[in-house]
Amino acid sequence: MAESSGGSKKLLWVMIILVLLSSIGAAAAIYMVLDQRGGDESKSEPVAQRETPLFLRIDPFTVNLADDRLGSRLLYTGMTLRVGNDETTQILTEHMPQVRSRLLILLSSKQASDLTTVEGKEQLGRDIIDRLSVPLTENQPPLDLREVLFTEFIVQ
Known part of the structure; x- marks a missing residue:
């Protein structure tokens, strides 16, 4: 019996x-998993900074539209x-008479029925955007035009 x-x-x-060794192993594994989660947050890539949008206001236009079945109309x-960048703003501002001329020609070629939808x-x-993307001067870098925002729009 002894x-x-x-x-x-x-x-x-x-x-x-x-049992003690298993417990120690399990505790070490849990610690490593929890430590790895916390480490991911501090080592993650920095959050992309929000870009401040750049806007260029163009004075309002009043143009005669191309004649349609209702006769002469105004816009x-x-x-x-x-x-997208300051360089584009600067180029457009420096050439504003050309920009406005291009826009007037484009707008006056439209029919009212096309603009009401x-x-x-x-x-x-x-x-x-297509019309203004054509270079205004020789050796002009490409313009970064993102969007046209209509702030006023009346067809009469």
């Missing part, structure tokens, strides 16, 4: 040691251009 109780005690001690519109206004915005 031998069996000595073997049981050894087995009991071995099991206690195994009164104000617009603002959203641009949402799709027509969106198309006009794309046409304005």
